[in-house]
Amino acid sequence: MTMVTPPHITHLARRERWSRAEIAFWLAWLAVYFLLPKHLMFAAQILITGLFALSLDLILGYAGIVTLGHAAFFGLGAYTAGLLTKVGVIEPVLGLFGAALVAGTFGFLTSFLVLRGRDLSRLMITLGIGLLLFELANRLTDITGGVDGLQGIAVGKVLGLFEFDLFGKTAYLYVLVVSFGLFVVARALMTAPYGLSLRAIRDNQQRAVAIGIPIRVRLTNIYTLGAVIAGVAGALLTQTTQFVAIDSFGFQRSADLLIMLLIGGTATLYGGFVGACAFLIAQNWLSSINAEYWLFWLGILLIVATRYLRGGVIGGMAKLAALRPMGKKA
Amino acid sequence: MTSFLGLLFDGLAYGTLLFLISVGLSVTLGLMGFINLAHGVFAMAGGYLLVVLMGAAGLPFLAALPLIFVVVAAASLVLERTLYRPLYKSTHLDQVLLTVGIIFVAIAGATYIWGPGQQPVSIPEWLQGQFSLAGVDLSRYRLFLMAIGAAITLGLVFGLERTRFGARVRASVERQRTAAAMGIHVERVFQITFALGSGLAGLGGALGVDVLSLDPHFPLKYLVYFLLIVVVGGPGSIMGTLLAALLLGVADTAGKYYIPETGAFMIYVVMIVLLLVAPHGLLGRKK
Numbered sequence: 001m002t003m004v005t006p007p008h009i010t011h012l013a014r015r016e017r018w019s020r021a022e023i024a025f026w027l028a029w030l031a032v033y034f035l036l037p038k039h040l041m042f043a044a045q046i047l048i049t050g051l052f053a054l055s056l057d058l059i060l061g062y063a064g065i066v067t068l069g070h071a072a073f074f075g076l077g078a079y080t081a082g083l084l085t086k087v088g089v090i091e092p093v094l095g096l097f098g099a100a101l102v103a104g105t106f107g108f109l110t111s112f113l114v115l116r117g118r119d120l121s122r123l124m125i126t127l128g129i130g131l132l133l134f135e136l137a138n139r140l141t142d143i144t145g146g147v148d149g150l151q152g153i154a155v156g157k158v159l160g161l162f163e164f165d166l167f168g169k170t171a172y173l174y175v176l177v178v179s180f181g182l183f184v185v186a187r188a189l190m191t192a193p194y195g196l197s198l199r200a201i202r203d204n205q206q207r208a209v210a211i212g213i214p215i216r217v218r219l220t221n222i223y224t225l226g227a228v229i230a231g232v233a234g235a236l237l238t239q240t241t242q243f244v245a246i247d248s249f250g251f252q253r254s255a256d257l258l259i260m261l262l263i264g265g266t267a268t269l270y271g272g273f274v275g276a277c278a279f280l281i282a283q284n285w286l287s288s289i290n291a292e293y294w295l296f297w298l299g300i301l302l303i304v305a306t307r308y309l310r311g312g313v314i315g316g317m318a319k320l321a322a323l324r325p326m327g328k329k330a
Numbered sequence: 331m332t333s334f335l336g337l338l339f340d341g342l343a344y345g346t347l348l349f350l351i352s353v354g355l356s357v358t359l360g361l362m363g364f365i366n367l368a369h370g371v372f373a374m375a376g377g378y379l380l381v382v383l384m385g386a387a388g389l390p391f392l393a394a395l396p397l398i399f400v401v402v403a404a405a406s407l408v409l410e411r412t413l414y415r416p417l418y419k420s421t422h423l424d425q426v427l428l429t430v431g432i433i434f435v436a437i438a439g440a441t442y443i444w445g446p447g448q449q450p451v452s453i454p455e456w457l458q459g460q461f462s463l464a465g466v467d468l469s470r471y472r473l474f475l476m477a478i479g480a481a482i483t484l485g486l487v488f489g490l491e492r493t494r495f496g497a498r499v500r501a502s503v504e505r506q507r508t509a510a511a512m513g514i515h516v517e518r519v520f521q522i523t524f525a526l527g528s529g530l531a532g533l534g535g536a537l538g539v540d541v542l543s544l545d546p547h548f549p550l551k552y553l554v555y556f557l558l559i560v561v562v563g564g565p566g567s568i569m570g571t572l573l574a575a576l577l578l579g580v581a582d583t584a585g586k587y588y589i590p591e592t593g594a595f596m597i598y599v600v601m602i603v604l605l606l607v608a609p610h611g612l613l614g615r616k617k
Binding site: 123129136 | 359365413416417422423424426427428430431432433434435436437438439441442517550553554557558561591592594595598599600602605606
């Protein structure tokens, strides 16, 4: 007679397994490479933004840390990758590591400031840090190029083998591989008990303490991990566009990111990618009509979404399908 | 020395404006804990109303001001009823997203109607120019600002300390549930203070068209200032808000004059340090 596995173990095992929808999601990105060769640059941009939104999902969706300045890490990564090429480090993967290191260090150090207070002071401190870095990039024109952005970035071959081409073929695959790699790491962490402990902290701090979860340590290291992934996303944007705009530090970028995550659905892992996809396509379409028009509809969307769009696209679809707690992508 | 006095004067006038705009935010934040990032929208609305009323409608400056107060307060009541109220018990994230949405709509709307540029407004003649006092040139308009600010502060403190409604507000800020148990209609109290605060913000925005330079990005540009004043002053405290606003006004004016190259940088550093040193505000109470 065989032992019956306890239900919570099978539940955990099922959370860990990749569903068909998830596999289809990533195969779809691979299919884009073959099916839409003319839109690879745009597709790469969506992936990068999705990765950036994933990093916010980790700290906001899973750990419940409210932030208005997540672009700080994106900008740090972007400028680090750009400046590294200026000092002779032109190999992109090294650039990614450099960006991850800088953004991660900054994230670790600022996590102590951010985690000290409650929601309101967290908001203000993250907002302040973001604006501070923006001002810094704006003032240090010798290093950062100021408002004009960092120009003339020459990126070398990936691992010394694959050169970036004009059509963005290499760039797209490079972005896809890096995004997928980081996604796998994030997914593994979030489905593991580690991720469950973060949700426990988000939902009820006192009980989390009572069952022995080290809150400070967990929040500090998830904040750092979020910073690292955001930094890598910034570096990817620099390397594929060979330009750093000063608005990579901007408030608008942090706000847009929150909106994307809201559209896609928080604490779903895929929400960021789905949201980025919807957001960027809509932005591309609407802002070509008129930039102010876009801002207006964005505001309306936010107002409506806080009332009626709980859980975002993925949450809505999960409700429709009512299959598993894991989200799905059509 | 004289330039320093002049600077102090300008800074205090600037601080008075910031106080007028942020005091409503301070009280409503203390009362409901609602994070309203869109408070600057009311100030901007006041500014544009002044431009319209003096330009197209041809109203005199002094007649336009009370009208602006009433119109902005009434408009804020509608917003409170339709958008804010459903989110009182919601998470702070939802409140942030809602109010950021309101800011975006306001920016887009103002740009659509008035264009992206700054709006000029002609102050009446008797408020223009300067007069000299003990060797320092003082602008008449700024003196006017400070007089209005002083009058409103006195009115607010009197209203809060000496009237029945003020007692209700203080009770609700202090301990909402007990206040409700004593028969105070906390939501009504909140609604009225929200309208008063928004009206004052509109008034401040109207008075500050020249000093703060009005353009569609006003609510975002000054967002940090308003939040900083409220948090440093301690949410719910009028005197704390006044102190913080005057301090910020003087510090910002002096900073722009003596060390212009740092720009807004200093403000952000000061804000982060102050938040770490005094998380409950300078005159705020621990809750």
